Amino acid sequence: MIVRDLLLGPKRYKDLLEGLPGMGTNILAARLKELEQATIIRRRVLPPPAGSTVYELTTYGRELEDILMTLTRWGAKSLGPRQPEQFLRPVTLVLGLRERFKSEAACHLQAVYELRFEDDETYTIRIANGSLEASYGSAGNPDLVVTADVETFLQLQERHLLPQEAMASRKVQLDGNSDLFTPFLELFDVDGRSAVPSGVSGACDQ
Known part of the structure; x- marks a missing residue:
């Protein structure tokens, strides 16, 4: 751990x-x-x-x-549905983003995102040339800041909650270029199997 x-x-x-x-x-x-x-x-x-x-x-x-x-x-593969007493840490969610990342879907996107979760946990996600870099801390000058709790972000990621619904209910708050939010969510596979390993930009070299 x-x-x-x-x-x-x-x-x-x-x-x-x-x-x-x-x-x-x-x-x-x-x-x-x-x-x-x-x-x-x-x-x-x-x-x-x-x-x-x-x-x-x-x-x-x-x-x-x-x-x-x-x-x-x-x-x-052997995990069943998450039980109420089981909680998901932000670091686990962010590491999961790297696993679900679809490199080929990010070929034409270049942006810096700052993800803010509960307990003041903040992460920086950099998307460029079909690759993703994730790190702890603030981005400094991000294109978009996304503030949400882990459960809300997970629901968005798994398509159980639409971005428009999350924003309307204020479950998620956006600061910056909000047009970058939906394209960001579309960079990740719902089932967790990315077509190209995270951090690899080979799919954009063609």
Whole structure:
């Protein structure tokens, strides 16, 4: 879970702790120490004005990404309907976007999106040349900011809720070029099987 939470960029200890409900401070500290000793993660101090100490994956640790995502796809095949007591974390949803991404559908779209979820979790999605890049944090100068809770975004993604309905009911708020919202949702397969692996732009090279 720690490695999963670091796939989209570095995080502070506080952020890791908040994102791993049920994990005590002593357990998290021990796991981080073990991962550091195994050279899977490292600590780094951000430059001013932030100056915070963050944890991030090493080059060696990032090699786990394909393994983790393969395990995720494998495990998803045996999952039944999500139960009320089960919750979906924003990081899981954003990682899922990468898996569902249809590269060929994004060949003519170039835009930067900022996704804002509950608990002040913010992610940047960059679409260019048929590829998708996802990372933690604000985009700086996004073309469109999308604010919604995870459940609403998931319903939109799976086509259980139309964009117009979500905006009319204020379940989603848009700030910027709202014309980019529907094209964004259309970049992802409903069934979770992308035709071209995320981050690969080969479908646009023709």
